[in-house]
Amino acid sequence: MRLARVGEFILIEGIKRNMANKYPPQVIEGIGDDCAVLCPSAEKDLIITTDTLVENIHFNTHWMDYYQIGGRAMAASLSDIAAMAGEPLGALLACSLPANRQREEFDLLLKGITTLGERYRCPLIGGDITRSVRGLFINITVIGEVDRGRALRRSNAKLGDEIWVTGWLGDSRAGLEYLRHKPSLNKEIVAPVIDRFLQPVPRIEEARYLCERVMINSMIDISDGLSSDLRHICQASRVGAEITCSLLPISSGAKTLAKNQGISPYDWALNGGEDFELCLTAEKGVLDYIVKDFEETFRLPITKIGIIVAGQDILLVEEEGRKYLLEPRGYNHFSRK
Numbered sequence: 001m002r003l004a005r006v007g008e009f010i011l012i013e014g015i016k017r018n019m020a021n022k023y024p025p026q027v028i029e030g031i032g033d034d035c036a037v038l039c040p041s042a043e044k045d046l047i048i049t050t051d052t053l054v055e056n057i058h059f060n061t062h063w064m065d066y067y068q069i070g071g072r073a074m075a076a077s078l079s080d081i082a083a084m085a086g087e088p089l090g091a092l093l094a095c096s097l098p099a100n101r102q103r104e105e106f107d108l109l110l111k112g113i114t115t116l117g118e119r120y121r122c123p124l125i126g127g128d129i130t131r132s133v134r135g136l137f138i139n140i141t142v143i144g145e146v147d148r149g150r151a152l153r154r155s156n157a158k159l160g161d162e163i164w165v166t167g168w169l170g171d172s173r174a175g176l177e178y179l180r181h182k183p184s185l186n187k188e189i190v191a192p193v194i195d196r197f198l199q200p201v202p203r204i205e206e207a208r209y210l211c212e213r214v215m216i217n218s219m220i221d222i223s224d225g226l227s228s229d230l231r232h233i234c235q236a237s238r239v240g241a242e243i244t245c246s247l248l249p250i251s252s253g254a255k256t257l258a259k260n261q262g263i264s265p266y267d268w269a270l271n272g273g274e275d276f277e278l279c280l281t282a283e284k285g286v287l288d289y290i291v292k293d294f295e296e297t298f299r300l301p302i303t304k305i306g307i308i309v310a311g312q313d314i315l316l317v318e319e320e321g322r323k324y325l326l327e328p329r330g331y332n333h334f335s336r337k
């Protein structure tokens with residue numbers, strides 16, 4: 001049935017029923033009144049983030065179903081909470097859809113959002129649904145909390161810090177390129193990168209694990225691409241960085257696809273974006289002790305890729321020690337051609 005025949009209030013009533021009994025104790029009032037009411041835990045700071053996905057900019061319905069679109073929208077906002085080492089409390093969904101979309105499509109979108117939300121104990125606590133003239137817009141605001149004064153910022157990287165990243169870099173871009181071009185490649189090799197594009201995982205648990213064990217100086221999630229996001233750390237901390245090209249973690253799926261497309265996999269790893277991995281800096285040596293346990297716990301690599309240096313440039317160190325200036329070529333909404 002078309003949304004035009006269902007109406008806003010029936011949709012909201014359905015969401016409200018779905019969310020009953022799923023609120024953490026900090027949520028006093030969820031969906032149903034003018035505002036949600038939260039009572040943050042003692043000794044915690046509130047953290048708030050928002051992220052918008054626009055049809056044909058961030059996704060389209062040829063490559064992704066509505067469930068995957070919803071999950072991706074939730075993952076993008078949860079990834080920002082992870083980047084501050086926070087715990088989510090609840091999410092607000094603002095969604096605009098053309099009236100000719102089907103009720104079933106909206107329900108799938110919502111299922112994608114709430115399924116990922118449930119996994120990270122982040123129920124919907126409010127929102128707004130409107131009609132759009134053209135295309136689908138999804139905005140998700142997530143409210144979370146973090147121990148008082150312990151939110152991990154971009155601005156505290158120190159000279160000599162090692163730079164680490166979780167997971168694989170460039171997988172999401174590789175997955176997108178596969179869906180665009182559908183080359184005939186071994187499905188087993190490319191399946192993980194397609195998954196990484198269609199169903200990204202916010203690193204909430206990984207960030208909490210790291211912060212409980214190690215003194216991390218700065219952290220960011222890689223949403224625009226390492227070359228851009230590491231620059232955010234460097235600019236905020238007034239430092240430079242050197243990245244060793246051969247250390248960048250690139251999966252066999254991304255390598256295979258890059259070779260097939262005649263593109264350097266390093267380009268995807270540095271500039272691809274939307275990997276939703278964590279990039280963090282910590283004093284030399286402190287992470288070495290937990291690498292093995294981290295990788296066994298999460299079945300995910302954590303890799304040292306470089307070092308924080310004086311200055312303001314990010315240099316890429318290639319084989320034989322040649323150094324190149326790394327330009328920020330990650331995603332930038334108003335400069336992309």
Ligand SMILES: [Mg+2]
Nearest residue numbers: 080083221223
């Ligand atoms: Mg972010």
